[in-house]
Amino acid sequence: MNRFSLVRAADVAEASREAASPAARIIAGGTNLVDLLKYNVERPSRVVDISRLPGLRGIEDTENGGLRIGALVTNTDLAYDERVQRRYPLLSSTLLAGATTQLRNAATTGGNLLQRTRCYYFYDPATPCNKREPGTGCPAVSGVNRIHAILGASEHCIATHPSDMAVAMAALEAVVHVSGPAGGRAVPIAEFHRLPGDAPERDTNLQPGEVVTAVELPARGFAAHHTYLKLRDRASYAFALVSVAAGLEMEGGRITEARFALGGVAHKPWRDPEAEAMLRGQGPDRGLFERAAAHVLRDARGYGGNSFKIDLARRAITRALEQAAAGTPQSQTDKRIQ
Amino acid sequence: MPDHPIASDTLPIELTINRDTRRLPVAPWTSLLDLLRENLGLTGTKKGCDHGQCGSCAVLLDGRRVNSCLVLAATKDGSSVTTVEGLAGPDGALHPMQQAFIDHDAYQCGYCTPGQVISAVALVEEGRAHTPDEIREQMSGNICRCGAYPNIVAAIQQVLENAR
Ligand SMILES: Cc1cc2nc3c(=O)[nH]c(=O)nc-3n(C[C@H](O)[C@H](O)[C@H](O)COP(=O)(O)OP(=O)(O)OC[C@H]3O[C@@H](n4cnc5c(N)ncnc54)[C@H](O)[C@@H]3O)c2cc1C
Ligand code: SF4
Ligand code: FES
Ligand code: FES
Numbered sequence: 001m002n003r004f005s006l007v008r009a010a011d012v013a014e015a016s017r018e019a020a021s022p023a024a025r026i027i028a029g030g031t032n033l034v035d036l037l038k039y040n041v042e043r044p045s046r047v048v049d050i051s052r053l054p055g056l057r058g059i060e061d062t063e064n065g066g067l068r069i070g071a072l073v074t075n076t077d078l079a080y081d082e083r084v085q086r087r088y089p090l091l092s093s094t095l096l097a098g099a100t101t102q103l104r105n106a107a108t109t110g111g112n113l114l115q116r117t118r119c120y121y122f123y124d125p126a127t128p129c130n131k132r133e134p135g136t137g138c139p140a141v142s143g144v145n146r147i148h149a150i151l152g153a154s155e156h157c158i159a160t161h162p163s164d165m166a167v168a169m170a171a172l173e174a175v176v177h178v179s180g181p182a183g184g185r186a187v188p189i190a191e192f193h194r195l196p197g198d199a200p201e202r203d204t205n206l207q208p209g210e211v212v213t214a215v216e217l218p219a220r221g222f223a224a225h226h227t228y229l230k231l232r233d234r235a236s237y238a239f240a241l242v243s244v245a246a247g248l249e250m251e252g253g254r255i256t257e258a259r260f261a262l263g264g265v266a267h268k269p270w271r272d273p274e275a276e277a278m279l280r281g282q283g284p285d286r287g288l289f290e291r292a293a294a295h296v297l298r299d300a301r302g303y304g305g306n307s308f309k310i311d312l313a314r315r316a317i318t319r320a321l322e323q324a325a326a327g328t329p330q331s332q333t334d335k336r337i338q
Numbered sequence: 339m340p341d342h343p344i345a346s347d348t349l350p351i352e353l354t355i356n357r358d359t360r361r362l363p364v365a366p367w368t369s370l371l372d373l374l375r376e377n378l379g380l381t382g383t384k385k386g387c388d389h390g391q392c393g394s395c396a397v398l399l400d401g402r403r404v405n406s407c408l409v410l411a412a413t414k415d416g417s418s419v420t421t422v423e424g425l426a427g428p429d430g431a432l433h434p435m436q437q438a439f440i441d442h443d444a445y446q447c448g449y450c451t452p453g454q455v456i457s458a459v460a461l462v463e464e465g466r467a468h469t470p471d472e473i474r475e476q477m478s479g480n481i482c483r484c485g486a487y488p489n490i491v492a493a494i495q496q497v498l499e500n501a502r
Contacts, residue, residue, distance in 0.1 A: 006366035100479025105402040236478035
C-alpha cells in the first residue's frame, strides 16, 4: 500500500472539494477501497473520509410515497429496515444475497454503488488491464473469463459490475442524488453506471468531485410479486455469475407492470425495456417468459469461459419471472431453487 | 509498510479496546487489524487473507462484527473495539460461546477460531438466526480451512438454546 494523507471531511461540500483531485479517493465503509489499496490497484495520495459526515445516515419517507436512503446507510441497516422489508423486499433480498454479515455491517449504500466494476486481472498489477492502466489491453477477452460480461461489453473491457443491490435498484428505477462542485443533480440509476466502450477506466458517469448523498426509491416496490435469483459457484458468499431481480404487478391474472434487471452479465445492471413490454397485458406463462428471455439475450456474446452464461441467463430470467408471478420469492437462506 | 511510521505521518485517535480507552497515534494506512496485532500486541485477532475474504480478523466495532483488515484505524476515532481477548469476564471466566466451542470441539488448528467466536457472539446478539440453515448462512463469512463447520454450528446452537 502506498502512503497517503487522510482528510476527515466536515461536510459534503468539503468532501466534494477534496475529492475533485484525480489523486484523491473517498472512503466510506472501506471494504472495496482498502482491498484495492492493498493490491496497489488504487494509489491515491489523499483519502477523504466521509464516514462521519452528518445527514447521510437516515432512511426517510418521501412526499410521493417513496423512500430516500442516505449514502452512508449500511447494507445491513438497509436490508433489515422495516419499511424496506415491507415495501421493497426485492431490495432487501439483493442486499442479503451479497457478501456476508461482517461486510454488510461496514459497506454503505454509496460505496456499494461505487465499488469498482472489475475482474481478477484488474486486481493483478502484473498483468495488462485497460481499466487499471488505459491502453494496455484486455487479457480477459482471450484469457480466463468465466465471470465476465456477455452483454454490452467492448473489445476494451468485458468486466461486470459486482453489486447485487444495484440490480434491485435498476428494477426499482431508483434515482441517485449526487452533490459536486457544480451543485447537486439527480441521476436515474440507468444512467449512473456506464458501458465500457472505449473508456473502460470510467465505471460511472459521475464527474470529478461528485459525492453520492442519497438514493431515492419511487413508491412502486413490487412487494407482492418479486424475486432475486442469484446463481453462483458457491451457495453463499460468492459474486453472481448471473442474477435476476424481477418485479411484477398483477391484476386479475394479468401482468400490468413488469420490470427485471440482470446482474453479473454486463458492466452495469442490465435492463431491456422491450422485453419488459412483451410481458405487459399478458397472463403469466412459461412460453412468454422464455420469449422475453430470448429477446434479452438476442445480442449476447460469449468469450469461451463465460459462454455458458448465455443459456444460464435465459433460464434464470424464465425461472425468476415464474417465481415473481407465483409470489414465491427465492429464499436467501434456503438456497434451493423452487 | 514500515512498522514504525514517522511521527509526522500519524493522526491521533482515541479507541476503547476491550473496555480500556487509549489515545494512539496511527498512520492513515494502518488497518485496525495491524494496529491491534503489531502496535498493541493483541494477537488473538488473526490475519488470514488480509482482504476481507476469510473472517479470521473479525472484531466487534461499536458492537457490530466487521473484518478489521478492511478498516482504516484512523477513520475510527472514538469507536470501541472488542477482540477475542475481551470476551472473557474480569475473573477470567470464559464467555459462553468460548466454552461452547470447547464443549463441541469446534476447531482443529484453531487459526480461524477467534474470528469464528467473535462472529458467533455477534450472531447471537443480532438474533436473526434460529435454524441450522440460518446459522450457516450468517456464519458464511468465516472460513474454516480445517472444516470444523458441523461442530461450529453445534456450538452456536448450544448457546442459542441456552439463551432461550
Ligand atoms: C470478500 C468480499 C465479497 C463481496 N461479495 C459481494 C457480493 O456478493 N455482492 C455484492 O454486491 N458485493 C460484494 N462485495 C462488495 C461490497 O458490497 C462492497 O465492497 C461494498 O458495498 C462497498 O461499500 P463501502 O462503503 O465499503 O465502499 P468503499 O470501499 O468505502 O468505497 C468504494 C468506492 O466508492 C467510492 N465512494 C464510496 N462512497 C461514496 C460516496 N458517497 N460518493 C462518492 N464516492 C463514494 C469510494 O471512493 C470507492 O471508490 C464483496 C466484497 C468483499 C471484500
Ligand atoms: S475485463 Fe476490464 S477489468 Fe478485466 S482485464 Fe479486461 S479491461 Fe481489465
Ligand atoms: S484477514 Fe480479514 S477477512 Fe481475512
Ligand atoms: S480450525 Fe483450522 S481453520 Fe478453522
